[in-house]
Amino acid sequence: MATIDEITQLTDNRFVNMFEVDGHNKKGHESHYMVASRAKNEDELKIRTRKNNADGVIIYSLYGEKKDRVVLIRQYRYPVDDYVYELPAGLVEKGESFRAAAVRELHEETGLTLTPVDADRMYEEPRYTTVGMTDEACATVYGYADGEISGRFMEESEEIEVVLADLEECRRILKEERVALNCAYHLMYFIHNDSGDAFDFLKG
Incomplete structure (x- = not known):
């Protein structure tokens, strides 16, 4: 296992920060690794806390009387200068549970109301998003959405179309x-599910 020798914080940003991590592995190879993180400072990095807390939440929700439509967003993303289809998602605020964050974020991004379903913890557990670049981990919440689509609660910085x-x-x-x-994997399962209930897999 590698040894971390020094961490240097390179930015001070509200949403994401860059850290340079210097270390060496068990073969003696020295590395200077760049890590993006939701942490505000070194002490909050998962390197230091050793906790798998949810920085964000991803919401896989079904809509309609027959629960036969998936709630997606089509969002402009600067890194690719294009629109990308995603599951609704957002950051978990300090002191907030990721389930509460899911209800809040779905409403903010789409105007819809989320009713989460019970799921074994292994399906909701925070998972790393792109662990080669970041220590960010997101939990997944499953549920049913209803109501009318609205952009009234969306942040000014967001360019989102609800699908x-x-x-x-x-x-x-x-x-x-x-x-x-993560959206692609859920859609693949959705289109190949022949049980009639897209959430059947949460029961076992």
Whole structure:
């Protein structure tokens, strides 16, 4: 296992910061590694806390009387200068549970109301998003959405279109559009699920 010798914070930003991590592995190879993090300072890095806390939450929700449409967002993303299909998501605020964050974030991004379903912790557990670049971990919350779509609660910085995708639209999106990885995996499962209940897998 590698040894971390020094950490240098390079930025002081509200949403994400860069840290240079100097260390060496068990072969003696020295590394100067760049890490992006939601941490505000070195003490909050997962390197230091050793905790797998949820920095953010991803919401996989179904909509409609038959629960046959997936709630997606089509959001402009600066890193690729294009629109990307994603599951609604957001940051967990200090002192907030990730389930409460899911309800709040879905409402802010779409205007819809989320009713989470019970799921074994292993399905909701925070997972690393891009561990080669960042220590960010996101929990996943599953549930049913209802209400009317509205952009009234969206932040000014967000450029989002809400999409209620049925089976055929999910297929089209996977074939033709840019899609975030976690979203793509859930859509793949959705289109190949033949049980009639997209959340059946949460029971076992």
